[in-house]
Amino acid sequence: MNDEKLVVEIVCVGTEILLGNIVNTNAAYLSEKIAGLGLSCYYQTVVGDNPNRVEDAITTAINRSDIVILSGGLGPTQDDLTKEIAAKVCGKELILHEESLKDIEDFFKKKGINYTDNNVKQAMVPVDSIVLKNNNGTAPGIIIPYENKHVVLLPGPPNELKPMFEESVVPYFHKLTNCVITSQTVKVVSVGESLAETMIMDLIDNQTNPTIATYAKTGEVHIRVTASADSEEKARKLIKPVVKELKVRFGNNIYSTDENVTLEKSVVDLLAASDLKIMTVESCTGGMLASRLVNVPGASEVLKCGLVTYSNKAKRKLAGVKKTTIQKYTAVSAQTAREMAKGTDLGPKSDVIVSITGYAGPDSSEEEPAGLVYIACNVCGNITVKEFHFKGNRMKVRESATVNALVLVRQCILEYISQMTFGEKTE
Amino acid sequence: MNDEKLVVEIVCVGTEILLGNIVNTNAAYLSEKIAGLGLSCYYQTVVGDNPNRVEDAITTAINRSDIVILSGGLGPTQDDLTKEIAAKVCGKELILHEESLKDIEDFFKKKGINYTDNNVKQAMVPVDSIVLKNNNGTAPGIIIPYENKHVVLLPGPPNELKPMFEESVVPYFHKLTNCVITSQTVKVVSVGESLAETMIMDLIDNQTNPTIATYAKTGEVHIRVTASADSEEKARKLIKPVVKELKVRFGNNIYSTDENVTLEKSVVDLLAASDLKIMTVESCTGGMLASRLVNVPGASEVLKCGLVTYSNKAKRKLAGVKKTTIQKYTAVSAQTAREMAKGTDLGPKSDVIVSITGYAGPDSSEEEPAGLVYIACNVCGNITVKEFHFKGNRMKVRESATVNALVLVRQCILEYISQMTFGEKTE
Numbered sequence: 001m002n003d004e005k006l007v008v009e010i011v012c013v014g015t016e017i018l019l020g021n022i023v024n025t026n027a028a029y030l031s032e033k034i035a036g037l038g039l040s041c042y043y044q045t046v047v048g049d050n051p052n053r054v055e056d057a058i059t060t061a062i063n064r065s066d067i068v069i070l071s072g073g074l075g076p077t078q079d080d081l082t083k084e085i086a087a088k089v090c091g092k093e094l095i096l097h098e099e100s101l102k103d104i105e106d107f108f109k110k111k112g113i114n115y116t117d118n119n120v121k122q123a124m125v126p127v128d129s130i131v132l133k134n135n136n137g138t139a140p141g142i143i144i145p146y147e148n149k150h151v152v153l154l155p156g157p158p159n160e161l162k163p164m165f166e167e168s169v170v171p172y173f174h175k176l177t178n179c180v181i182t183s184q185t186v187k188v189v190s191v192g193e194s195l196a197e198t199m200i201m202d203l204i205d206n207q208t209n210p211t212i213a214t215y216a217k218t219g220e221v222h223i224r225v226t227a228s229a230d231s232e233e234k235a236r237k238l239i240k241p242v243v244k245e246l247k248v249r250f251g252n253n254i255y256s257t258d259e260n261v262t263l264e265k266s267v268v269d270l271l272a273a274s275d276l277k278i279m280t281v282e283s284c285t286g287g288m289l290a291s292r293l294v295n296v297p298g299a300s301e302v303l304k305c306g307l308v309t310y311s312n313k314a315k316r317k318l319a320g321v322k323k324t325t326i327q328k329y330t331a332v333s334a335q336t337a338r339e340m341a342k343g344t345d346l347g348p349k350s351d352v353i354v355s356i357t358g359y360a361g362p363d364s365s366e367e368e369p370a371g372l373v374y375i376a377c378n379v380c381g382n383i384t385v386k387e388f389h390f391k392g393n394r395m396k397v398r399e400s401a402t403v404n405a406l407v408l409v410r411q412c413i414l415e416y417i418s419q420m421t422f423g424e425k426t427e
Numbered sequence: 428m429n430d431e432k433l434v435v436e437i438v439c440v441g442t443e444i445l446l447g448n449i450v451n452t453n454a455a456y457l458s459e460k461i462a463g464l465g466l467s468c469y470y471q472t473v474v475g476d477n478p479n480r481v482e483d484a485i486t487t488a489i490n491r492s493d494i495v496i497l498s499g500g501l502g503p504t505q506d507d508l509t510k511e512i513a514a515k516v517c518g519k520e521l522i523l524h525e526e527s528l529k530d531i532e533d534f535f536k537k538k539g540i541n542y543t544d545n546n547v548k549q550a551m552v553p554v555d556s557i558v559l560k561n562n563n564g565t566a567p568g569i570i571i572p573y574e575n576k577h578v579v580l581l582p583g584p585p586n587e588l589k590p591m592f593e594e595s596v597v598p599y600f601h602k603l604t605n606c607v608i609t610s611q612t613v614k615v616v617s618v619g620e621s622l623a624e625t626m627i628m629d630l631i632d633n634q635t636n637p638t639i640a641t642y643a644k645t646g647e648v649h650i651r652v653t654a655s656a657d658s659e660e661k662a663r664k665l666i667k668p669v670v671k672e673l674k675v676r677f678g679n680n681i682y683s684t685d686e687n688v689t690l691e692k693s694v695v696d697l698l699a700a701s702d703l704k705i706m707t708v709e710s711c712t713g714g715m716l717a718s719r720l721v722n723v724p725g726a727s728e729v730l731k732c733g734l735v736t737y738s739n740k741a742k743r744k745l746a747g748v749k750k751t752t753i754q755k756y757t758a759v760s761a762q763t764a765r766e767m768a769k770g771t772d773l774g775p776k777s778d779v780i781v782s783i784t785g786y787a788g789p790d791s792s793e794e795e796p797a798g799l800v801y802i803a804c805n806v807c808g809n810i811t812v813k814e815f816h817f818k819g820n821r822m823k824v825r826e827s828a829t830v831n832a833l834v835l836v837r838q839c840i841l842e843y844i845s846q847m848t849f850g851e852k853t854e
Binding site for chain 1: 444451461470471472477480707709713715717733735736741773775821
């Protein structure tokens with residue numbers, strides 16, 4: 001097991017990134033994964049489809065890093081030259097990889113697309129390299145061991161790069177470091193990043209293995225616990241007590257300890273497990289909350305309908321808010337939010353109703369301050385209303401409102417369940 | 428006016444980018460702007476908050492480029508070292524810039540935040556540099572002329588970087604190149620990128636000044652026309668006939684020639700100009716369409732309400748779809764989409780009703796193929812229904828459905844207006 005962290009450099013090849021045509025999400029994905037594996041990344045470089053500059057970038061990266069990850073430029077066209085140049089820099093010839101050629105032919109057959117000769121180019125690999133199967137496209141990935149370094153070539157499309165990294169590159173890195181580095185993410189809501197850090201400062205200060213790092217997301221904090229050991233099992237054993245301690249400190253504010261569970265998925269799962277149906281009644285978010293829930297596969301089990309009551313008339317006619325309530329308290333008030341969450345006879349019956357009303361901006365005045373949002377949640381007749389003051393532009397305010405509505409729904413259901421469990425009266 | 432394009436390199440400083448904590452949208456923004464200004468960008472580099480590596484990155488960039496744009500690391504903390512190192516590389520001392528210090532003090536006063544001494548650091552600038560006012564934060568931007576090169580320092584937060592680039596850096600580049608480079612973007616829908624390219628291949632092939640480039644976006648193609656001249660007026664004059672020719676070729680498929688107008692804004696504007704109110708009835712998109720419309724400031728003038736009818740019961744009870752229609756044709760059918768768009772008496776009256784129903788995936792079967800989506804649009808009683816087969820994951824299918832619903836609404840309203848204008852019968 002190496003004590004010194006291996007240094008990784010990411011080189012993304014593609015003129016479309018240099019033209020600003022696409023945002024470099026591959027670099028962000030790879031960087032996060034590399035950090036999660038306990039490796040260091042000092043540089044990300046982007047270079048266009050130009051032979052000399054690609055060669056310069058690869059040479060520079062090999063000189064200053066232990067591992068170079070290249071993405072993009074593995075396709076069948078003349079512009080795709082990453083592999084050819086990487087092989088040249090490493091002094092390796094290209095040879096035909098029969099298995100990859102067969103995979104490519106099969107891929108085209110399955111898709112019913114005509115196979116063209118220039119696809120042979122994609123099956124050429126440097127001698128003595130490791131070929132990584134591409135289950136989502138044609139270009140195989142390649143790892144070229146070079147002196148005591150490693151050049152990893154991955155396809156550019158994220159839907160090919162990500163699974164290939166998980167399936168083939170992570171195990172390779174595990175072998176390389178002669179140790180397994182595993183991490184678990186504890187996902188926290190209702191606590192800001194600085195408070196979260198303060199709450200675990202003693203754990204962070206004393207960290208060696210596992211290490212602990214916090215990541216701020218909109219309305220969430222992710223705490224990543226990373227351990228290294230000579231087996232997956234031992235690494236997990238090291239992580240376990242730390243996650244247990246985090247659970248003690250953050251309690252119900254942890255919505256998941258699973259990398260793949262989003263906040264909206266945790267809410268959908270909680271609703272499904274509690275056999276509760278939810279309905280959304282949105283003003284300033286305008287459907288954003290319903291849309292986030294619907295993006296969870298299986299949401300149809302728990303979300304039957306939603307209302308976008310953007311105008312006062314819609315709030316009255318669809319959500320049943322009283323005219324006098326809006327007149328007396330305005331449309332952005334705790335009272336209006338509460339009535340929006342009371343439920344309506346119009347649609348299918350719901351057990352949980354969540355409502356959002358607020359000023360999203362961009363204009364702000366004393367009477368209508370941008371960022372003021374009320375969110376109400378009704379769980380089987382118990383209504384909770386909360387007032388928020390969000391910062392940022394119109395989109396940011398609406399995103400914050402959406403996240404906090406998910407958090408409130410989660411809290412209210414958990415409280416409801418705990419009251420049920422302990423046999424308290426709920427009315 | 429220089430014939431050779433100046434070469435720009437982008438260096439983003441921030442450990443949070445190397446950890447994958449944030450996606451590098453600044454690099455994409457700057458790259459697109461640089462291309463729009465007719466300059467070349469050969470490299471983007473990201474480096475962490477480490478003095479030696481920042482110095483290396485700046486030195487390398489200066490050696491191979493005419494202009495180096497650095498973003499991030501201008502703040503008041505010890506970690507913020509971009510300016511200090513850039514000054515060192517250029518051999519310049521830092522001196523206090525009184526005006527910036529006053530601006531910073533004023534900024535804190537206005538926000539009601541206590542001013543702390545470490546903010547003086549932000550008002551220190553290299554001698555003989557050009558100071559760029561920051562109207563949205565505290566750290567001023569800086570341009571250091573160095574030999575015959577230019578080092579541009581911009582703050583990291585996008586809401587500070589972007590306006591500063593537009594207000595101060597663009598005019599500086601104009602002076603530098605001794606010419607004004609201006610571009611206009613023609614935004615096209617209903618035409619794919621390759622077809623769009625084919626339709627203007629003759630224009631692209633013959634391009635010198637202005638140049639023409641296409642950018643593919645989800646459901647859209649942006650065609651950027653860029654001209655250089657010794658005055659803004661002359662550059663605009665060069666662009667004008669090309670945009671005119673593009674209008675002839677793409678006609679109504681152009682929704683805007685304004686950089687700042689999004690597709691949803693063009694729809695909101697068209698509705699407002701036609702004095703039409705819109706209502707959304709969404710199944711698989713689950714509020715995404717309403718949410719996109721609501722993100723346009725002023726959407727409340729045209730969008731009164733929306734329905735998320737995710738379950739069959741909601742489609743019946745809220746949108747008034749007949750039980751027999753769903754039984755006979757299923758919930759994902761042209762017939763159901765049509766009935767969803769017929770309108771309901773429940774909410775406020777709307778002139779335009781747009782409905783979406785489809786299979787978003789991830790699971791796909793012969794009976795329920797993921798990506799099959801029906802979109803219907805009702806303009807004052809005239810209903811158009813379209814069938815789509817979208818590719819990609821659940822989110823991608825829903826995004827494509829949302830964009831195409833906006834496109835269909837736009838088309839239907841334009842047809843309606845043209846029928847009104849030409850006095851045709853609309854029934």
